[in-house]
Amino acid sequence: MDAHAAPVAVQYLRTLFKGPIIAAGGFDRKSAEAIVAEGHADMVAFGRHFISNPDLPRRLREDLPLNAYDRNSFYGGDERGYTDYPFASVSQK
Ligand SMILES: Cc1cc2nc3c(=O)[nH]c(=O)nc-3n(C[C@H](O)[C@H](O)[C@H](O)COP(=O)(O)O)c2cc1C
Structure with a gap:
């Protein structure tokens, strides 16, 4: 998945799944704060x-x-x- 596909996939997922989304995989403090701030995840593991x-x-x-x-x-x-x-x-x- 390239960088442009990620938000599209997240939007698709959001329409199907109404619960909280926990992102995981390769995050650090800065990238974790960013993905939550951008609204693509609710939490980061x-x-x-x-x-x-x-x-x-x-x-x-x-x-x-x-x-x-x-x-x-x-x-x-x-x-x-x-x-x-x-x-x-x-x-x-
Ligand atoms: C040594 C090790 C053990 C793990 N054990 C589990 C596990 O038991 N269950 C699980 O869902 N994920 C497990 N994971 C996956 C992590 O929860 C996490 O999804 C993965 O490491 C990617 O996040 P990170 O980049 O912050 O490490 C494990 C990862 C590592 C490195």
Whole structure:
């Protein structure tokens, strides 16, 4: 789908589906705010950034930098890559 097709697809979807639309896939703070502001989605879900940022809501709210995610630990078998990413320090800005 090219960039011009996306809004058309969203409008088509909107006429068929009356409920809230949650967009997901490759969003960051800026693009998430933009798609909601443009009315193409009601909410945005985060996957990979949530895995590497246990305090993602705070980081987005305060516009703090995000921890990079490590693809090698996705779908891993233990706590590595799931519970060991650091929280932002209290004073981090
Ligand atoms: C390691 C990993 C596990 C995931 N597990 C699920 C899952 O159990 N159910 C689900 O609906 N999506 C799952 N997803 C997909 C995410 O919810 C999300 O749709 C996807 O990662 C795209 O968003 P992102 O670009 O913010 O990561 C998973 C993604 C990753 C990277």
